[in-house]
Amino acid sequence: MGLRPVDLARRAGVSTQLVRNYEAAGILPPAPRSDTGYRQYGPEHLSALLTYRALAPGFGAEISTDIMRAVHNGDEALAYRLVDAAHAALHEQRLATDAANDALAALAAEYVDDQPITGPSLLVGELAHRLGVRTSALRVWEAAGLLAPSREPGTKYRRYGPEAVRDARIIYMLRQGHYYFEQIKPVLDGLRRAGSTDALRTAIAERRAAHDRQTKAMLYGAALLHQLINETAPQTNEPAQLKEQAPPGASVPSAPVP
Incomplete structure (x- = not known):
């Protein structure tokens, strides 16, 4: 079911203009337009919006924006590097x-x-x-x-x-x-x-x-980011491959629940 900007705004507790600003900044994936020119948002846009709103308190607006852009561009490696760099900076x-x-x-x-x-x-x-x-x-x-x-x-x-x-x-x-x-x-x-x-x-x-509050905020944001990446990434047989390569007695993480 299509979602209007006001629907996303209400779910996230922000203004509809801010939702549009997020899309323009690349925080949300591009939204298709209806024949009449209205934006048509979907569940993926709501997930992205809630993920960014969860990331920003811990990682800051700029880094969170870069993370979201990397995810939408399919560059998971860059997103992980940005997360690691933020944690390293907090440790310093x-x-x-x-x-x-x-x-x-x-x-x-x-x-x-x-x-x-x-x-x-x-x-x-x-x-x-x-x-x-x-x-x-x-x-x-x-x-x-x-x-x-x-x-x-x-x-x-x-x-x-x-x-x-x-x-x-x-x-x-x-x-x-x-x-x-x-x-x-x-x-x-x-x-x-x-x-x-x-x-x-x-x-x-x-x-x-x-510092402790920031760490907690980063953990919460990273949890939603993990969920978003799993939702957008193509499904693979990686867990099965890991199981085949794992040494005897080693535990292998179970596949994420879709």
Whole structure:
């Protein structure tokens, strides 16, 4: 039975215009037209729409679009590579969070050290070079209330003393971990005020929880993607061939239920 754009939209909880946009972007397979020019969608379009909507929260809109295009083009290998690359990227983010946790803990210890912080006073270009960021990034951090450099009396050049340099290192590492300014500010406030690492631990825990949520979303989307590929791929005797080649005692996955 043919489906109208509004039928797909209702099933997916989106607008009819978005359904048309998805088709134009290649997220849905091309829809044939009736004699009067109306789009004629079918179950395959609904499956593609629901699959994309499931993929996007975990893989992101851009990668999910590329995956769907690959599937519709019959390039399963590319779709699998895109899925693997997304999982690998998330794993790298997890490792980066772990590394940042260790490094941030060492930096946070400087806030509770009784000894005064020593070090040179740096100009904005010098600090940017030391951190490996643009000078504009330091100005953005200052505008967000995260950094407060002093000014030279005559030239009004920004000067970052040892404490500001320490704060900038904390900000840089948190930004590398994709933390937002509103998450970084309470971390710095707690460290500056009482040397408290509570906000820092909370921020890292929230980041790890976000990774877990993304993994769950990716698994759910991959399940629908697997189903969609099985629906669109030509049937083969691969399971039987695997069974013939399997060594004695090895288990062979059963064929998918159509």
